[in-house]
């Protein structure tokens with residue numbers, strides 16, 4: 001059996017070189033000892049009864065010798081392959097010989113000029129390595145999968161490496177899926193499907209005259225339409241399993257979203273969603289309590305703890321100058337946000353720029369540019385699927401291919417792979433900037449076009465990134481007037497010396513609370529220490545709201561892999577200021593997500609080495625025994641800050657010079673108490689953080705069961721939140737990852753535990769305030785956006801928004817962007833679809849609030 005490397009080697013050569021030239025290229029070869037001899041050599045999947053002979057052309061008569069040997073034994077010399085190798089074919093064999101022709105072989109080997117010969121055998125791996133284009137009638141029209149100029153998503157590269165989505169399960173959260181569509185039926189997975197709207201297991205779309213509910217079926221075909229079946233085209237992951245959740249064809253409430261996002265999370269690997277708050281350029285909305293918990297449980301418990309992968313369309317509000325950072329679903333770190341490019345590599349008119357977008361796939365563009373080819377309602381095919389809605393499923397398909405290449409990838413690994421492999425070239429925008437680690441990144445495209453071939457190649461040997469660290473810093477000591485421009489800068493150590501020390505960034509969030517008479521006038525930028533400037537908010541002219549932002553967590557992916565230590569700067573600008581404008585920034589919390597040093601090892605190079613530069617006293621062996629003021633003794637040197645797990649404190653001077661003993665003490669790094677992981681002092685009540693088996697209460701580490709049940713993530717949000725979601729009635733999923741069925745006593749215990757914890761935290765913060773010290777930043781992880789008051793968790797169909805007074809509308813993103821001014825173009829591009837422009841709103845639901 002060959003390794004994958006060898007497979008690839010074969011495939012590469014086979015695909016790129018003339019067949020004859022390579023058939024003998026790989027295999028054992030022996031050194032020629034007799035320079036007049038001919039060595040027959042072989043190895044390959046060559047059909048037929050073939051030999052390769054080996055000789056030395058440099059020796060006169062070498063090729064002649066090869067011809068003679070071939071003639072004598074009944075072969076045809078097909079010629080010199082390369083170097084000294086010759087390729088023979090036997091007359092007597094008419095077709096593939098799977099059994100060895102022993103006598104011919106022996107006769108050939110007995111020839112004194114032949115050192116070695118081997119029959120070619122057909123390798124079964126051929127089927128996997130030899131990739132041929134799918135035969136589906138619409139495949140040639142799928143320009144984004146296979147383009148002669150290779151300006152496509154490189155899906156053929158992934159297919160040629162043998163990845164087609166086998167064993168991966170994707171579901172489409174939308175308006176249903178036509179499960180008996182001839183191009184879907186063989187990949188349809190009822191385990192990945194549900195009808196949340198009607199509460200049954202059949203997600204078949206509701207058929208109407210105008211075919212409003214065709215969207216989910218179109219998205220499903222992009223992911224996993226069957227290949228080589230003479231129907232329509234193919235999906236990106238044409239051997240993946242595909243399901244659909246019917247949830248947009250009815251009232252969408254928090255519980256409907258949560259149910260959909262948490263469906264069968266031990267079975268479904270990837271959830272693709274192309275919906276969100278209305279793209280009107282003024283909405284500001286995101287997941288409420290249950291949906292947020294569904295995300296959290298998904299990333300911590302889904303896929304056996306590796307994390308569900310949520311792929312999200314960034315939004316279609318380009319014409320309304322909407323910002324996808326004002327959409328809490330796509331702005332979330334837990335969703336892999338995808339934007340669109342037109343066929344010619346331009347920003348489509350519907351595209352929304354924002355700093356949370358990770359990457360891009362193709363979709364529709366201007367009239368004349370091609371659109372997406374996929375399955376359609378009523379067992380049809382279509383060539384006119386459009387918008388950012390069409391981009392997310394293409395990404396979900398590429399992620400399915402990547403998961404097949406490595407099923408051990410975590411949800412964060414997947415985002416790392418996307419950042420590393422996406423292609424900025426071919427995509428045009430004036431917005432490309434090079435970030436602090438040298439990558440091109442744009443607010444319209446993220447890191448560029450997804451590259452399926454590169455994704456699967458990198459995934460195969462990917463080592464999972466370390467645990468997620470969350471460093472929370474309160475950047476504001478007092479409210480600040482925004483005026484026309486406000487700049488806040490602070491130098492950060494990125495939680496150096498604590499468990500949440502971040503050395504390499506992933507997502508960055510700026511949690512902002514501000515008041516303003518018209519928030520849509522504001523632009524907000526965040527500058528990293530390495531100079532990367534992310535625009536957290538572009539002005540939104542339609543947004544005339546005077547509600548400001550209430551702990552909104554603006555997210556940026558633009559500083560991925562940067563070292564976050566150094567000066568961070570927030571700029572708020574009023575882009576249309578007049579003298580009547582007013583505003584106050586009252587909260588700015590920076591959250592650095594990423595990885596820390598691989599092991600908290602004080603001696604590792606991740607921490608400043610103790611040096612002798614600040615040493616005050618050396619002993620007789622020139623070992624430092626006392627440091628200058630402001631430094632602490634550590635590992636026989638001096639450090640400004642003690643490493644994690646240590647705290648600076650007095651230590652008896654270790655000095656005995658002949659008969660004189662000094663009893664004074666020096667400042668040194670002392671180990672924390674055994675109960676603490678990091679600490680502010682040596683005692684058991686000086687803990688700053690705790691080992692995994694215990695939990696911080698006040699400044700002591702208590703065992704987990706004293707406070708709260710185990711939370712699988714180290715993230716602060718999880719610490720503060722009750723991860724139970726099980727009591728939500730119809731939302732009970734069939735996962736086996738624990739926390740599934742929760743009896744009432746557990747709920748009560750958790751509630752009371754949380755109450756005690758909250759009381760302690762409150763008391764502690766109060767004490768800190770009284771003592772005139774700012775609360776330590778790691779205390780400020782309370783996610784106030786989502787930390788609504790607890791209640792009995794029953795899923796009412798009409799959930800209540802405790803926070804937002806505004807009417808909140810959701811809608812399925814239209815697949816055809818026909819406003820009145822677009823109708824002429826539509827009729828050109830989509831003549832068969834009489835209902836084209838009428839399907840602007842797949843669904844609208846008002847979520848009332850009290």
Ligand SMILES: [Ca+2]
Pocket residue numbers: 195198200201202203204
């Ligand atoms: Ca149904």
Ligand SMILES: [Ca+2]
Pocket residue numbers: 136183225226227228229230231232233234
């Ligand atoms: Ca097909």
Ligand SMILES: [Ca+2]
Pocket residue numbers: 277278279280314315316317322323324327352
């Ligand atoms: Ca939007």
Ligand SMILES: [Ca+2]
Pocket residue numbers: 312329330331332333334335336337356
């Ligand atoms: Ca996202």
